[in-house]
Amino acid sequence: MxxxxxxxxxxxxxxxxxxxxxxxxxxxxxxxxxxxxxxxxxxxxxxxxxxxxxxxxxxxxxxxxxxxxxxxxxxxxxxxxxxxxxxxxxxxxxxxxxxxxxxxxxxxxxxxxxxxxxxxxxxxxxxxxxxxxxxxxxxxxxxxxxxxxxxxxxxxxxxDAMHVQTNVSKSFVGTLLKNENSKDTQKAREDLENGVFETIYGYKRITTRLINHIQITLSNQLIENVSSHDYHILMQRLQPIGVRAVLPTNALTAIIDLCTFFKKICAWTLDVKDMYCLSSRKKVVPECTNELKALTHGPLNAFSYTACIVHGVRCVVYFRELRRTTQNSGGFTLGEDGTPFYGQLAKIIQLNYLSGYSVVLFHCKWFNTSGKRRSVEKNGIVAIDISREWYVGNAWYDGDLYILAAQVKQVFYIQDPSRNGNNWRVMEDVHN
Structure with missing residues (x-):
């Protein structure tokens, strides 16, 4: 209480x-x-x-x-x-x-x-x-x-952000699929026929592939068996991915910005900087805490796990997901120079210290996304090639395999429908 x-x-x-x-x-x-x-x-x-x-x-x-x-x-x-x-x-x-x-x-x-x-x-x-x-x-x-x-x-x-988002998502999909859920007037519909609709003939095909992720059906231009949570996933996660292959840049940017807006305000964790600009920040003065004293004595023991919960999010090593349809092993972090790393969780180690303090470390396998042909970011959406991994044993980070669990942000990967082949994935971060 x-x-x-x-x-x-x-x-x-x-x-x-x-x-x-x-x-x-x-x-x-x-x-x-x-x-x-x-x-x-x-x-x-x-x-x-x-x-x-x-x-x-x-x-x-x-x-x-x-x-x-x-x-x-x-x-x-x-x-x-x-x-x-x-x-x-x-x-x-x-x-x-x-x-x-x-x-x-x-x-x-x-x-x-x-x-x-x-x-x-x-x-x-x-x-x-x-x-x-x-x-x-x-x-x-x-x-x-x-x-x-x-x-x-x-x-x-x-x-109620979820209620508003559901109505917006329903109207948006209705416009693109040209069904009865669209809020467009007849004149607006004619304008779209002469503009955007000339380029979205493939949206129905893309939508059919994307909605398989949330187990809903597309029948006679209508999406059926859809809950508010389905529209939540459709608006924030799947629509920005699907429209990239069929819409022109001007329409694409506006739609992705709208989806990103709902994604931020519906997140489990809200960044104050996204809501309003801070006028000032307080300086934090470091001090010698009991936790720091415990760390200086070194770990007492270590245990290995295949799953853990960090910031309220369940993380699972990737080999446990080989026969599952869910994902909890994806991870993302930034290097010291700002280089993004995308990978999957391989090991979870917990180090225990004096006074009951503990530290959780992650060992991840990172995808080699160096080069323009292995990582593409456009309109805030990141697509990566997962066919190669960093060469462990000769990589520059070989001596620093483990990172703090708090440094890793959980992500999941969706197959990119706008690219040929099975090696490209769209990275979606989990806001928590």
Whole structure:
């Protein structure tokens, strides 16, 4: 419950909402609330759906869910952490009268903020007064317009990025495949017929190959059996790869920029520099910590593993994936001179030191991408030739085979449909 008070990010990245500017401004404005680390920070999500799927049933179901941001990222977004406070069924959308349904919840949230409730701390076996505050709501545009009138304590209304991305991706694919999901008017369609559509005759073929990665089907120009997560993968990972072979440069650049935008804002880890420019940076003064003292004594022992978890991401050595369809062994790092290295994880070594400290090292096999014919980067997409590896035993890095696990960013490789042969892969990094 007090993780948010001690787990702040110190590397300029946002791993949890408590690392964001909105939470930090709230803490500065209400220090009395912040001084008790067991007080609860909440977010409210609201959206409607048809419980009968695509059936022609005029019915609407609106769940109102609270989520708590006190816990680490790996817990606060789990289903077990969601609190279903209301479930509003109606033959028609209750969105016009939603304030009536929300009134009891609003009253309880006000009481929790102003008065709090007596709670027992199981860790210390003490009684304390716990308060709670609602930081913001999370919803799509229609729900946002209805909830905009319900705003106490300068409540912020956040757009559901996944929902917006799904709608954009559906419309984008509908335009390229010329199906009924496109939002284009007839005049806009005629303009496209005389321009971009002259060059995308192969997009259907490329799309058919790409969607096999997420097990959806293409029938009569319509993509079927698609979930929001499928559109998430399609928009951020597969579409930028597929359009390279069929679109002109001007259209290609705009589409890849759009996909990259969603890729950044939907990442598990947000780089503050991508969100806004930092006005200043603090200088870090090194000090002799207990961890540094333990390292100077050298390792006590070492163990070898075939899998581990780094920054919440599961990493697996490549020989375990020979008969699997999933990938967890791809890795990327930069050399001291900025040279990019792409490879696969071969060994995992954990060194144990005094006082319980440990260091995880990776031994990777790196693909030889030196030369223009083995690595190509265009529009932010990197394609590499994996047919050759660096010659171990005579390579310049032979004396430095192991690197820190924290230095490796996990990536996965997709076969490049725009090139002939089976040796070319498109590198996709995993944002975490």
């Amino acid at each position: 007090i993780w948010h008070h001690t787990g702040w990010s110190n590397d300029g990245k946002i791993y949890n909402p408590v690392d964001g500017r909105a939470c930090q401004e709230f803490d500065k404005r209400y220090p009395e609330f912040t001084n008790e680390p067991r007080n609860v920070h909440l977010g409210l999500a609201a959206d409607g759906f048809n419980p009968f799927g695509n059936m022609n049933q005029s019915y609407s179901m609106w769940p109102i869910i609270l989520t708590m941001y006190n816990t680490p990222p790996c817990l606060c977004m789990k289903e077990s952490s969601f609190m279903l406070t209301l479930l509003i069924p109606d033959l028609k959308s209750p969105i016009k009268d939603i304030d009536v349904f929300l009134k009891p919840l609003v009253e309880e949230l006000k009481m929790l903020l102003d008065e709090g409730v007596q709670m027992r701390d199981a860790a210390t076996n003490t009684i304390f007064t716990m308060c709670a505050t609602l930081l913001w709501t999370i919803n799509d545009y229609p729900a946002s317009s209805s909830l905009s009138g319900w705003s106490g304590q300068e409540l912020k209304h956040n757009q």
